[in-house]
Amino acid sequence: MIRIKPSIEFKGNCLRCEADLAAGRVLWQGIHVCAVSECSNCGAEIIADLKAGQALFTAYRIDLAKGTLSGDEGQRRWFGTPFLSSLQHPDHDRTISLNVEQFSRHSKVIILNCIDFLYGHSLLKLLNADAHLRENPDMGLIVIVPRYLRWMVPEGVAEIWTVNMPLAKAQNFYPRLDQLIHAECERFDEIYLSPAHSHSADFDITRFTGIKRHDFSSERFRVTFIWREDRHWFVRRIWVRIGRRLSVVKSLLLRWQNFKVRKLFSALRTEFPTAEFTVAGLGTTTAFPSWVDDRRVAGFDDETEQQMCRIYGESRVVIGVHGSNMLLPSAHAGMTIDLMPDDRWPNLAQDMLYQETDSRMAAYRYRYLPLGCKLSTLALIAIRQISGWDWFRNAMADRKKAGDR
Ligand SMILES: [Zn+2]
Numbered sequence: 001m002i003r004i005k006p007s008i009e010f011k012g013n014c015l016r017c018e019a020d021l022a023a024g025r026v027l028w029q030g031i032h033v034c035a036v037s038e039c040s041n042c043g044a045e046i047i048a049d050l051k052a053g054q055a056l057f058t059a060y061r062i063d064l065a066k067g068t069l070s071g072d073e074g075q076r077r078w079f080g081t082p083f084l085s086s087l088q089h090p091d092h093d094r095t096i097s098l099n100v101e102q103f104s105r106h107s108k109v110i111i112l113n114c115i116d117f118l119y120g121h122s123l124l125k126l127l128n129a130d131a132h133l134r135e136n137p138d139m140g141l142i143v144i145v146p147r148y149l150r151w152m153v154p155e156g157v158a159e160i161w162t163v164n165m166p167l168a169k170a171q172n173f174y175p176r177l178d179q180l181i182h183a184e185c186e187r188f189d190e191i192y193l194s195p196a197h198s199h200s201a202d203f204d205i206t207r208f209t210g211i212k213r214h215d216f217s218s219e220r221f222r223v224t225f226i227w228r229e230d231r232h233w234f235v236r237r238i239w240v241r242i243g244r245r246l247s248v249v250k251s252l253l254l255r256w257q258n259f260k261v262r263k264l265f266s267a268l269r270t271e272f273p274t275a276e277f278t279v280a281g282l283g284t285t286t287a288f289p290s291w292v293d294d295r296r297v298a299g300f301d302d303e304t305e306q307q308m309c310r311i312y313g314e315s316r317v318v319i320g321v322h323g324s325n326m327l328l329p330s331a332h333a334g335m336t337i338d339l340m341p342d343d344r345w346p347n348l349a350q351d352m353l354y355q356e357t358d359s360r361m362a363a364y365r366y367r368y369l370p371l372g373c374k375l376s377t378l379a380l381i382a383i384r385q386i387s388g389w390d391w392f393r394n395a396m397a398d399r400k401k402a403g404d405r
Contacts, residue, residue, distance in 0.1 A: 001110060002050050004033075005191035012048045014039040015063040015070055021046055028178040030115050030170060032060075032083055033193055047087065052113065053125060053196045054079055062087060086173035098180040099162040106140030106158050112194040113144045115163060117170035120324030120351065122149055125196040127353075129154055130203035132194060139192070144181070146170065151302040154207040198350075205331035205355055211309040213355055214316065214334035216389065222276045223268055223382070224311060225261045226320030226329050227296050229283035233257045233321050235372035237341060251285070258286040260375060264319070265292060267379035272386065280311050281325055316386050319378075321371065326351040335365045335385055339373070360396050364389070 003009040008023035012035065019042065023035035033050045047062040049055035049071075060071035060080045069076070069084040110132055116122040126149055132141045133156045140158030150162050161184065163177060185191060206212055214221075232240050232253045243250035265277040269291075278293040288294045295311055297304045305328075312318060312332035319337045320326050322344050330336040331353035338352060348368055356362040367385065369378060 001192040001194060002052065003190070004050070004111075004193050005185060005188065008035055010035040010037070010048070010050065012037065012046065012061065014042060014044055015046055015061050015068060016044045016066075017042045021048070023048075026050075026182075028113075028181040029083065029086060029173045030165070030177065031117065033113055049083075050193055051195065052193050053116070053121070053198065056195055056197070060084075064088070082171045086171055089173075090175050091169070091172040092176070093174060094176060095164070096174045096176050096180075097164050098177065098184070099160075099164070100184060101160045101162070102158070103160075104140060104158045107188060108138070108190040108192075109140040109142050109158060109188050110136055110192045110194050111142045111144065112196055114149060114196070115144060115146060115165065115170055117167060118324070119148075119167060120327055121198065122146060122167075123152070123324070123327055124198055124200065126152060127200040127203045127208065128194055128196055129157060130207055131200060133157070148300070151305060152208045201354075205328075205353060209306065209309045209328070209332070211306065211313050211332060213332050214313055216316075216334055216393075218314075220274065220276070220314075221316035221334070222278045222293070222311065222314045223265065223272065223386075224278040224280050224315040224318045224329070224333070225264070226318055226325050227257075227261075227279050227281035227283055228321065228323065228325045229254060229285060231321050231323050231325075231341075233260055233339060233371070235341075237343070254283075254285045258288065262288065262292065263375055264379055264382075267376070268382060268386075271383045275316070276314075278311060278315070280308055280329075281320070316389075317382055319382065322347070322351055324351060327353050330366065331355055335389070336367065337378070337382060337385070338366070338368045339371045339378075340368050341371045358396075361393070364392055 004026050010023040012021045014021055019039055021037035023037045025036050027034040027036050033052055034047045035050055037046050044063055049059035051059055058072035058075040058079055060069055060083055062069055062084050064087055069080050071080050112128055114122050114125040129143055142159040143153055143157055144161045147162055147164055153160050234240055234253050243253045276293050278295055280295045284296045284298050309328055309332050312329040315333040317335045318329040318333040321339045326338055352366050354362055356365055
């Protein structure tokens with residue numbers, strides 16, 4: 001954690017003369033929480049990332065007067081340049097607001113900033129709350145969340161600060177939001193910034209969604225495909241890219257995706273005739289036969305999010321194409337099969353929320369297959385994964401009791 005009040009814990013150098021800097025104030029850019037310093041040697045004002053979220057790995061420094069940005073070259077395009085641009089073109093939208101809910105009073109607090117322009121990143125940051133609540137009981141935990149994550153804030157936090165910022169504008173810098181957060185910070189003697197790790201390893205999803213994880217002892221279960229319409233179950237990525245621009249191509253891809261889901265379900269249905277075969281997720285294009293429980297939605301709100309989590313929790317296995325769409329399904333379902341596009345292998349496991357502490361059980365429960373995997377192979381793996389679970393768990397239970405988490 002980084003102390004930001006009464007003094008700011010920060011080490012950095014001037015962009016112009018490399019002299020050591022001493023931070024004078026914090027700037028709440030939005031995604032970035034920054035230390036602002038005036039160089040005692042050359043007088044330049046330098047805005048630098050405090051190490052939280054992505055900035056733990058790729059922190060940037062900005063000299064706003066000269067319009068220069070310094071930091072990791074690899075992440076510059078999506079993380080550095082938008083940061084500089086946001087400060088050069090502040091968004092003076094007066095409707096931006098901070099809805100403050102207070103549950104307990106503390107003089108010493110941790111602030112967990114979950115603002116991000118990617119849904120998955122915001123959610124992953126929020127998961128840090130569980131560890132803070134366990135490990136820092138002497139401090140109050142404050143979470144800053146976009147409105148769409150408010151429903152997932154766990155009980156026990158001291159305060160929730162909800163920002164009415166749309167995901168599409170979350171890279172913007174709102175000076176008004178900076179002022180609103182500063183005004184709230186006045187109430188505390190000591191403030192620490194959570195590192196907001198991108199992948200919190202130790203958390204219980206039920207504390208966030210209120211929905212129980214899958215019960216393996218249940219006779220009835222679902223097999224669920226996680227539908228999305230912008231990252232198709234189609235191996236040739238060039239057509240997926242064309243589909244984003246040409247609706248006729250997109251329509252064909254979705255029809256093909258629908259056909260594959262039905263074919264996969266048909267194969268599994270012969271093995272598990274009493275299972276409920278479900279399509280869940282975002283987008284309602286194409287239709288399914290009546291034996292498929294079509295739970296797709298055109299858009300998410302708090303209620304549909306919870307309904308979806310319930311469906312994931314009832315699923316013995318969820319299958320879907322790699323992406324943030326797999327986060328909540330994998331967290332609640334018994335088992336998961338993640339279909340990996342060729343270019344996403346370096347991102348393995350980043351879209352899975354592991355709820356299993358035994359590595360052998362985790363290897364069984366969370367599986368990764370190439371997106372282009374033959375449908376018959378996928379069906380066979382899913383069938384064996386479901387039917388073999390009890391045997392596997394018993395076989396492995398000799399040395400360590402298999403945990404559900
Ligand atoms: Zn300087």
